[in-house]
Amino acid sequence: MILVVDVGNTNIVLGLYEDKNLTYNWRLSTNRSSTVDEYGILIHSLFQIAGVRAEQIEGVILSSVVPPIMNVLEELFVKYVGREPLIVGPGIKTGLNIRYENPREVGADRIVNAVAGIEHYGTPLVIVDFGTATTFDYIDASGAYLGGAIVPGVGISTEALYQRASKLPRIELAKPRSIIGRNTVAAMQSGIIFGYAGQVDGIVRRICKEFNVKPRVVATGGLAELIAGESETIETVDPLLTLEGLRIVYERNR
Ligand SMILES: Nc1ncnc2c1ncn2[C@@H]1O[C@H](COP(=O)(O)OP(=O)(O)O)[C@@H](O)[C@H]1O
Ligand SMILES: CC(C)(COP(=O)(O)O)[C@@H](O)C(=O)NCCC(=O)O
């Protein structure tokens, strides 16, 4: 079995694949001050609960958009899994034709999403990933990754309101009854949920117009389900797209 790991700015998502089947997946907080051994305890406990022994893991693949914790993570997998992780980055075969001005600049999570998206949904394709940031990726009919858009994520935008406006509380991210909020919490929920759904539809429609395409539209990331329900352009939510992309990239580098 292989261990796939995606390190985002908020969460580290881990998955265990046996062949093409994801048998376990877990989510940890991305903690920039945790030590190798602190992360080690966590993954050791997860493996124990799952009844998995480190020796059973034949390989580890890692994508990260958090450079400051890379050294800790590399050491973590060597020390606690006994495997040097394959790191999604320069020198690794992704099979993706990246047409960003500087391909090294694209977040590894976006690359891995695109790999899985092409494989499972075909092209042309738009992928929306609701993470710390919301990212939009466009893959054209020929399978080339052209780039996309990056906006402040749902969680951090909501947090900014609470932190910067004295009278605005911290709210639960949930769909309100009406577009017209008649109290502060409902008004914030309306703005965030319907606003972000509208943002997705606006950006997707612009892509369709500028490139004269009718792409498939897939959403992933922590908050995808919530926004997708209100969006008119998202067709599918695939919460495990990134892990699937990691599995495919691992296969391509065997
Ligand atoms: N299962 C979940 N249900 C609800 N919210 C979630 C879930 N997982 C993550 N979130 C929230 O979604 C946001 C983005 O998380 P995530 O997709 O893990 O981001 P990143 O990839 O940047 O680490 C965060 O605000 C996180 O708290
Ligand atoms: C845009 C991102 C911050 C999204 O990260 P996440 O929200 O998943 O933590 C990440 O993909 C990143 O740092 N990208 C590098 C810049 C780019 O893709 O152009």
Ligand SMILES: [K+]
């Ligand atoms: K992500």
